[in-house]
Amino acid sequence: MNNVHYLLDTNIFIYHTKGEPEILSFLELLSFNGEMNISIITKIEFLGWNKHTPDGLEKCKCLISNTRIFPVNEDVADRAIEIRQGKKIKLPDAVIAATALLYNLTLATRNVDDFKDVEGLLIHNPFQKNLI
Secondary structure, three states: OOOEEEEEEEEHHHHHHOOOOHHHHHHHHHHHOOOEEHHHHHHHHHHOOOOHHHHHHHHHHHHHHEEEEEEEOOHHHHHHHHHHOOOOOOOOHHHHHHHHOOOOOOOEEOOHHHHHOOOOOOEOOOOOOOOO
């Protein structure tokens, strides 16, 4: 693995719960290297889904418990505001992008189009064959 450090978007965890092989191997590698980083927004989105079964929610909580969670602090909030002033982007996506930018992390997401216009943001789609 290159010395790339990732921030995982919410959809990565959703695809993990669906058993997508690309994501399973990607997360296994990141977990092995202690590189499971998320924004608090991802935790809220992933665990806050109101259709979890009790067993499914516990499994998701276990998965999230192995991550490093970055909070929304003043720096993240200010960067998210800057991003939203310059681009049409949803608030959760702006916070996730701001977190990745401030902590020099590459955003791992399948939803590349949601973030493509954020200047300076490095994006990795684990579904593409150019793995890590």
